[in-house]
Structures are given as C-alpha cells and as structure tokens.
Amino acid sequence: MPIVSAFCKKGGVGKTTFIGFMAHCYSSAGKKVLIISVDDQNSIFKVFGVEDKIFNANDNYLEFLLANHKDLGDILIEARENLYLIKTLNSDKLSLKLTLERSQEKILKKILEEYNSYFDYILIDFPPSSSRLSEVLLDLSDVILLVIGLDSLGLGGFFNTIQYFIDNDIDIEGIKYIVPNGYSRNRRAPRISLEKLEKQAKEFTPKAIVLPALQERSVIKNLQSEGISPFDDIKMASSYDQTAKEALLEDLKEIFSHITL
Numbered sequence: 001m002p003i004v005s006a007f008c009k010k011g012g013v014g015k016t017t018f019i020g021f022m023a024h025c026y027s028s029a030g031k032k033v034l035i036i037s038v039d040d041q042n043s044i045f046k047v048f049g050v051e052d053k054i055f056n057a058n059d060n061y062l063e064f065l066l067a068n069h070k071d072l073g074d075i076l077i078e079a080r081e082n083l084y085l086i087k088t089l090n091s092d093k094l095s096l097k098l099t100l101e102r103s104q105e106k107i108l109k110k111i112l113e114e115y116n117s118y119f120d121y122i123l124i125d126f127p128p129s130s131s132r133l134s135e136v137l138l139d140l141s142d143v144i145l146l147v148i149g150l151d152s153l154g155l156g157g158f159f160n161t162i163q164y165f166i167d168n169d170i171d172i173e174g175i176k177y178i179v180p181n182g183y184s185r186n187r188r189a190p191r192i193s194l195e196k197l198e199k200q201a202k203e204f205t206p207k208a209i210v211l212p213a214l215q216e217r218s219v220i221k222n223l224q225s226e227g228i229s230p231f232d233d234i235k236m237a238s239s240y241d242q243t244a245k246e247a248l249l250e251d252l253k254e255i256f257s258h259i260t261l
C-alpha cells in the first residue's frame, strides 16, 4: 500500500489538518492507517486530541526505532480505532546521536516496506523546514500531496517547494495531487490565488491533479481546539458548529473521492 505525504515548504497552510482528516476518513472506513509525524511539533496529535501523548514518554520516538532501540509496537500510539501515530524528534539538537545516518536511511526503507504489510496506508506529516529525514521520506513516498494556502503568502509555497525539490534532487513527479486550502467564495483574494495556482500547476506540475479547494471554515479551529475530527461521531455543543462540522465532512468526502491511492 502506498506511502502518502502531505508537504509544502511553507508553514501553516493546512498540511497536518489535511493529512489527519484523510487518515481518519480511511480508518473510519475500516482501513488500518499509520501517520508518521516528521514534524517535531508533532501537531498531528492535536488534530486527534491526544497531545498528552507527545510528552508522556521520552523513548517512543521514531528515532529510537531507527537506532534499533525500540520495536514498532513500543512506539505506536493509538489515536482512534485503526489509526496510529508515531512521533518524532527530528531536530538536530535533540536527536544528536540519533540523526539519520546513511545506514539508517536503509533501515528506514526496510522498516517502511515491513510496515506496509501491517497498514493499509502510511501517511506522513512533514514540517515546512528541511531535514535529511524529510528528504529521505519524500524520496520514499509514492504519492505527495502538495498543500497550498490560498493567499499570496501561501501561494509562494508552490515555487518554494518546486525549488526545494530541484535543489535536493527529489522527483517533482512525485507530486500527484495539489490541495488548495482556504477557499472562500465571498473573498476575491482566494479566488484569484486559486486561478494562479491552477496556471502554475499546469506549467510546472502538469501531471498533478488539482483537487477541489477546501474551504476556509472556522469550525476547523474549533474542532482542533477540542481534539475532535469531523469523522468523529460526536455532536458539537453549538448547533452552528455542528452544522458546519457536517458541511465540512461532506466537503472532505467529496475531495477525498478524487484521490486514488
């Protein structure tokens, strides 16, 4: 089963949110899903309200697996039924002795191949910053989702990412889908940004499919502050939020129906 990555060389564009929702969509349909956080903020834990698990133990990070100090079972954290998370240090300072060496790159590849028999999908949440671990994992990804924020700053993430791929010899054709995020019918800027993005994609990533844009929805922040995913069967306290949650769920199902893995 494929390794799917959410990436953009720009912060705060919705990578973690999108990959988290996607993971929960698959796991709630009965698939076994693993999300590896390559971001040392491990913010994917917040999407599922399990941030207490980030600091609950100091020896269950991805790096301990790579250094052969731990087994998969020791570091998996269950976020929902069929949905597991792995956290990372991925910081040169913290992982001093555990930084990715050449031999560990090979281990990582072997591990991911092995995991493929346990999980239906392996999804990876990346930070916008560069690291050797990110580059190796981008290389190993079957499908890269490039998440782009629909404002002038977010749009810059498109070229930053292309440049980063070229500089680090990562295959641009790995980008199979582009995810425009933060669309709003009532505002001019996101509409224009979406048009520009479609043009840029046609020219620089012609094989990538531009997905229907995810709307800007304030309920996403409310859900995340409560650790609830739109795929959770939980009613929101406010009926306004509940209606928005249901609308978001429909949006997401429509977007995910365009993704073939």
Ligand SMILES: Nc1ncnc2c1ncn2[C@@H]1O[C@H](COP(=O)(O)OP(=O)(O)OP(=O)(O)O)[C@@H](O)[C@H]1O
Residues within 6 Å of the ligand: 010, 011, 012, 013, 014, 015, 016, 017, 018, 039, 043, 126, 127, 128, 181, 182, 183, 214, 215, 216, 217, 218, 220, 221, 224
């Ligand atoms: N469509 C949306 N509408 C409204 N808010 C959103 C939307 N998508 C994401 N957000 C909010 O924007 C913020 C940033 O999202 P997220 O953490 O997913 O971005 P990121 O690209 O992973 O950031 P980082 O680069 O820091 O990892 C979060 O507070 C999230 O709730």
Ligand SMILES: [Mg+2]
Residues within 6 Å of the ligand: 015, 016, 017, 039, 043, 125, 126, 127
């Ligand atoms: Mg993130």
